[in-house]
Amino acid sequence: MSSSFTLAPAPAANGSRAPQGRVLGDRGISYGGDYNPEQWPEEVWAQDVALMREAGVNLVSIGIFSWALLEPRQGEYDFGWLDRLIDLLHANDIRVDLGTPTASPPAWFFAAYPHTRVVTREGTTLGFGSRGMASPSSPEYRRASVAIAQQLARRYGQHPALALWHVHNEYGAPVSEDYSPTSAAAFRTWLQARYGTLSALNDAWGTTFWGQRYGEWEHVGVPAIAPSVVNPAQRLDFARFTNDxxxxxxxxxxDAIRAESPHVPITTNFMAGSCPAVDLWRWAREVDIVANDHYLTAADERGHVGLALAADLTRSVAAGRPWVLMEHSTSGVNWQPRNVAKRAGEMARNAFTHVGRGADAVLFFQWRASRSGAEKFHSAMLPHAGTSSRVWREVCALGADLGRLDEMVGSEVRADVALLWDWESFWAQDLEWRPSADLSHRERSEAFYDRLWRDGLTVDMAHPEADLSGYRLVVAPASYLLTQAAADNLTRYVEGGGTLLVSYFSGIVDEHDAVHPGGFGAPLRDALGLTIEEFLPLRAGEQVRLAWPGGGLSGGGLPGGDPSGDSALELVGDVWTDDVTLDGAEVVAAYLDGPAAGGPALTRHAHGAGSGWYLSTRLDAEALAPVLAAVYRDAGITPAGLPEELEVVRRHGAGAEYVIAVNHGEAAATVPLGGARQGVADDLISGQRVEHAFTVAPGGVRVVRIAHDADAAHTAPS
Structure with a gap:
């Protein structure tokens, strides 16, 4: 079965079919960005709106940092300027994503309620003068936030320009954990609701260790800095509490908005992949539409792969439904150590990667570059250089191209591969005193994703307890915390015919960060057919060699494969090895040296109708290629064999599928249409007819529509 080129149905991230639909009404792809006209004289607004129309902008986000203007004194509101702005946008057919300004309370709020300021783990009280909310546990902050949201909803909830409500801004950044007395009291209340009794709390936290047992609820505090490492179960629960x-x-x-404006969807902008403080599996259930912000890591020369990961993660938490790219940048940002500008064409490639992976809206921060403040060096749709700039020309060109893709709105992306992603496990793994400082859930997740991306496979992220039955392959790069329910789910997946690939340091602890009964990896013993007797981490810079008879070629390591040494492969790993005892698994590759010399490095276990693979060392994306090739064969997946720097994703609609091809390389690349019928494929951007295959120029983008059989006669030229 092919990967991203399959025409067969595949599940959404939760294993069920995702409903098709338009995320923002009957219009096409939404295009625009954050608009902050309060930073400019009012006479500039008309110029802005005229330029928006020229650029193809049809949606702007407003009001996100305007609390001090909307409520200059507590309980005293001024909406005149916002009335005029929304009416101006509506008169020019530009829809509004109206923000609640609660990410940045005004100076009067902190003057009236100084105890609501956030306290860091080190005990520092954070001051005013930046962005950032008050303590999320503060009753005063909640009341003030609800009040301003309610006032906005009453005034604008039925306005015809209103397309979307935008609550707050980037929850968890820059404020997440708060160690104030207000937070400590709320944490105790949260723990009482979770555990019921102190006895249950003491058991869950293992407080007999180091004499930490609690006898009174009021003695339980926040896990602030202490003389040594703080109880990891307490810290894990505090991360859960913070998220809640x-x-x-x-x-x-x-809820305050919905009471006044029940028919307009409500969202908030996530930061999938870059804000670890929030568990988006839970958050996605509470929004009407999933929205995400994404910014390239300038230091990463392969940042386009990280962009794809974030887009796939966003689509996955959206359960496969189309979503909104609420923010990205036209060029460089202002908050990284070295803010690299985007090269010509890079903005379009970034935008179409998001669209290809499920976004039905493409927005930027921000519309007009700011002259003052902390973000005055951040790029914008209308840069400081004005309309004579390359960035402006590319903004207009992108708006025109997206405007040609209206029919693609509401279509969905399908994947054969799931990569496990669990924020609670990441919170737990990131705590102190792990067996090696080189353990990184993020590094492993990115390495496996990079390999899948290079192989042209479209990937969903999935929670370990989700329905995985529709995926041919499930990859677990970093499942340190694995509940028994999740382990049972993975075991059933293998028994039912699935292929599971597990990386080291997985299945180690339960939901309380306690080692599973039976030892390391015990919950996955049936699925993997092995026992991990001891961790054997490596010293800094130390490497180990793996010998793979057959080298993964001709089916080596698989039933019926060639295990001879004629095509033996040697791989190099680092960071980690395990002392593995086999309990039914076959050795695919063994260690030639290091602390596990002679022992299994890569194993495969036939269990039920499927198989479980285990890799006990760190391989980079290049070295993972033969491992994944063998696993693909086991799973019945055949990569398309396209150039590594050619990114191809397909979206599936009711009457057609859409091939989005983005060429990140320096040479032209050809994409075969595969299942397309001659005469029914069209390039939506250029309008050209496509037959059999199409070419993507270096740094270029193409979007090709392939009609289903029922539409062939309708779409064929006369």
Whole structure:
């Protein structure tokens, strides 16, 4: 079965079919960005709106940091300027994504309620003068946030320009954990609701260790800096509590808005992949539409792969439904150590990668570059250089191209591969005193994703307890915390015919960060057919060699493959090895040296109708190629064999599929149409007819529509 080129149905991230639909009404792809006209004289607004129309802008986000203007004194509101702005946008057929300004409370709020300021883990109280919310546990902050959201909803909830409500801004950044007395009291309340009794809390946290047992609820505090390492179970619960407090803030505003504006969808902008403080599996259930912000890491020369990962993650938490790219940048940002400008064409490639992976809206931060403030060096749709600039020309060209893709709105992306992603496991793994400082869930997740991306496979991220039955392959790069329910789910997946690939340091602890009964990896013993007796981490810079008879070629390592040494492959790993005892698994590759010399490095276990693979060392994306090739064969997946720097994703609609091809390389690349019928494929951007195959220029983008059989006669030229 082919990967991203398959025409067969595949599940959404939760294993069920995702409903098709338009995320923002009957219009096409939404295009625009954050608009902050309060930073400019009002006479500039008309110029902005005229230029927006020239650029193809049809949606702008407003009001996100305007609390001090909307409520200059507590309980005193001024909406005149916002009335005029929304009416101006509506008169020019530009829809509004109206923000609640609660990410940045005004100076009067902190003057009236100084105890609501956030306290860091080190005990520092954070001051005013930046962006950032108050303590998410503060009743005063909740009341003030709900009040301003309610006032906005009452005034604008039925306005014809309103397309979307935008609550807050980037929850968890820059404020997530708060160690104030307000937070400590709320944490105790949260723990009482979670555990019921102190006895249950003590058991869950293992407080007999180091004499930490609690006898009174009021003695339980926040895990602030202590003389040594703080109880990891307490810290894990505090991360869960923080997520819940932030989510409660969103829900309070959302419900206040919905009471006044029940027919307009409500969202908030996630930061999938770059804000670890929030568990987006839970958050996605509370928004009407999933929205995400993404910014390239300038230091990463392969940042386009990280962009694809974030887009796939966003689509996955959206359960496969189309989503909104709420923010990205036209060029460089202003907050990284070295803010690299985007090269010509890079903005379009970034935008079409998001669209290819499910976005039905492409927005930027921001419309007009700011002259003052912390983000005055951040790029914008209308840069400081004005309309004579390359960036402006590319903004207009992108708007025109996206305007040709209206029919693609509501179509969905399908994947054969799931990569496990669990924020609670990441929170736990990132705590102190792990067996090696080189353990990184993010590094492993990115390495496996990079390999899948290079092989042209479209990937969903999935929670370990989700329905995985529709995926041919499930990859677990970093599942340190694995509940028994999740392990049972993975075991059933293998028994039912799935292929599971597990990386080291997975299945180690339960939901309380306690080692599973039976030892390391015990919950996956049936699926993997092995026992991990001891961790054997490596010293800094130390490497180990793996010998693979057959080298993964001609089916080596698989039933019926060639295990002879004629095509033996040697791989090099680092960071980690395990002392593995086999319990039914076959050795595919063994260690030639290092602390596990002679022991299994890569194993395969036939279990039920499927197979479980285990890789006990760190291989980079290049070295993972033969491993994944063998696993693909086991899973019945055949990569398309396209050039590595050619990114191809397909979206599937009711009457057609859409091939989005983005060439990140320096040479032209050809994409075969595969299942397309001659005479029914068209390039939506250029309008050209496509037969059999099409070529993507270096740095270029193409979007090709392939009609289904029922549409062939309708779409064929006369």
């Amino acid at each position: 407090q932030l989510l409660a803030c969103f829900i309070a505003e959302r």
